[in-house]
Amino acid sequence: MKSTIKRMKYFNYLSLLFLFPICLLAQSEQPIDVKEAYKYVGETKIVCGRIVSTKYLKRASGGPIFLNFGRDYPNQQMTGLIWFGRFAEYFSYKPEKFLKRKSVCVKGYISEYEGKTQMEIRTEKQIKLKE
Numbered sequence: 001m002k003s004t005i006k007r008m009k010y011f012n013y014l015s016l017l018f019l020f021p022i023c024l025l026a027q028s029e030q031p032i033d034v035k036e037a038y039k040y041v042g043e044t045k046i047v048c049g050r051i052v053s054t055k056y057l058k059r060a061s062g063g064p065i066f067l068n069f070g071r072d073y074p075n076q077q078m079t080g081l082i083w084f085g086r087f088a089e090y091f092s093y094k095p096e097k098f099l100k101r102k103s104v105c106v107k108g109y110i111s112e113y114e115g116k117t118q119m120e121i122r123t124e125k126q127i128k129l130k131e
Contacts, residue, residue, distance in 0.1 A: 031045075031048045032045055032047055032048070033047075033049060034049025034078050037069075037117045041110050042110070045108075045110055046107045047107075047108075047110070048104070049078070050070065051099050051100060051104060052069070052101065054097075055068075055073065055096070056084065061085075064083055064085075065082040065084045065095050067079065067096075067121075078119065080118070081120050082095055090123035093124070102129060104128060104129055106121060106128075108121060108126050
């Protein structure tokens with residue numbers, strides 16, 4: 001009887017060991033709204049919202065493309081930053097044109113630059129169009 005209880009405890013601990021990481025993974029995959037992104041600076045999240053405007057600084061170093069979520073610059077709720085000069089080969093479209101006024105979800109590391117929330121996007125695989 002004692003050995004059966006011991007085995008059951010062992011099985012429970014073992015199952016927790018395998019299930020706990022799955023629960024954590026599931027929680028991190030829950031999308032958040034773009035207006036909540038600032039709460040998750042320093043974390044990797046899926047952020048969903050509408051890109052209201054874009055700006056491509058073709059002649060600037062690195063060729064940055066800015067995707068302004070939620071509101072237009074300078075009041076955007078979050079900026080998606082694509083260093084297009086460096087990562088152009090990872091896009092099959094021109095992000096500044098294709099993504100403008102689209103509702104999307106983007107997955108990446110949320111950071112802050114000069115008090116504004118941003119996410120660096122390196123490949124179109126990080127971006128999913130919302131229906």
